[in-house]
Amino acid sequence: MKVNCHDKNYPYWFGKPMQCPATCSQSCYADCNSCKPVCVCSVPGACGDPRFVGGDGNAFYFHGRRDADFCVVSDRDLHINAHFIGKRGADGMSRDFTWIQAIAVLFDGDHRLYVGSRKTAAWDDDVDRMELALDGEPVHLPQEADVTWTSSAVPGLSITRTKEANGVLVALDGKFRIRANAVPITEEESRVHRYGVTSDDCLAHLDLAFKFDALTGDVHGVIGQTYRTDYVNRFDVKASMPTMGGESNFTTSSLFAADCAVARYAPGSHDDGVAMVSELAGVTCTSGMGGQGVVCKK
Structure with a gap:
């Protein structure tokens, strides 16, 4: 690519x-x-059987639990949860294999963004498996690289396809940039790691990269805590799979709930407004479905 x-x-x-x-x-x-x-x-984010790269640049694993939700970032006005899917581990394993299937981003008090990968049997790189929604309304993007949807309800929020299918960049000006790619477990990965992928489910999941612009010093969550100035990395740097525990601290009651034990989400009031789309040379914009956004392409 x-x-x-x-x-x-x-x-x-x-x-x-x-x-x-x-x-x-x-x-x-x-x-x-x-x-x-x-x-x-x-870069900082989460990929595979979730291998995280923290804000401090160090890698670690957080396996969580299949069919459960965990807060990965929790700050005063930003909260991100992840939904884990899983597969029973091979004989002799004490845990399930897990992957991040979707994330929920809570921000500015009452906005809820969903980014997920749809369950699929046989994977085709040309078939889009991304699912996007803002405040419960689906976000539809044409399958063209560099097409951008700009929210009419949330100033500064945009979603851009980074490739024709299965890749997006979600950005909120001054707050965050999240890259999300929907990917499958390949037959070779399943063979090497003994994932046991079956013909009816390729375990489609998300590879994620995060960039934050306005986190406070009190941020928490699985990866959020690694951005704190007082964070101390206590992992064994020689371990082949340094693993973060404390699952109970990060469990949430649902994907859109900010109720994990380390939750910091307590956003203040914010001004309502309508995002304006800039007149950029070579860019064509059209209204999105239901007046919820604008789709632009180069």
Whole structure:
């Protein structure tokens, strides 16, 4: 897969295609600042059987529990939960294999964003399995790379397809950028790790990359705590699979509930407003379904 830099502040690299590294041939993005392609799973976020990269740059695992929800970030005006799916582990294992199937983002007091991957049997890279919704209303994006949906209800909120199918960038100006790719468990992964994938479910899940712009010093959650200035990494750096425990601290009663034991979500009032779409050269915009947003493409 090839990706492009779309930031005009970098004229030399703007629009220039970059080849994804072999280690993440279908899951990278162009970092305009460093002028190179970056693997989604090498930056702060969560991938696979969830392997997290914290805000401090260190990697660890948090296995959670299948068919359960956990808060991964909880701050004063931002809360992100993740829904875990799972598969019974191989004989002799004391836990299930787990993956993140969907996330819920609570922000600005009363807005709820859903990003998930649909269950599927046989995987096809050209068939979109992403599911998106804002405040309970589906967000529909044409299957074209670089198409952008801009919210008419939430100023500064946009969702952009990073490829024709199964990849999006969700951004809220001044708050966060979340890259989400829907990916399957391949036959080779299942064979090597003994996942036991069956023909009726390829265990489609999300690979995630986070970038936060306004976290407070009191932020918590599975990955949120790693952004605190007082966070101390107590993992054994020599361990092959450093694992974070404390599952009970991060469990929530549902995907959209901010009620984990370490919850910090207590947003203040915010001004209502309507997002305005800039008149950009070479960009065509049309109204979204139900007047809930605007879809733009280059």
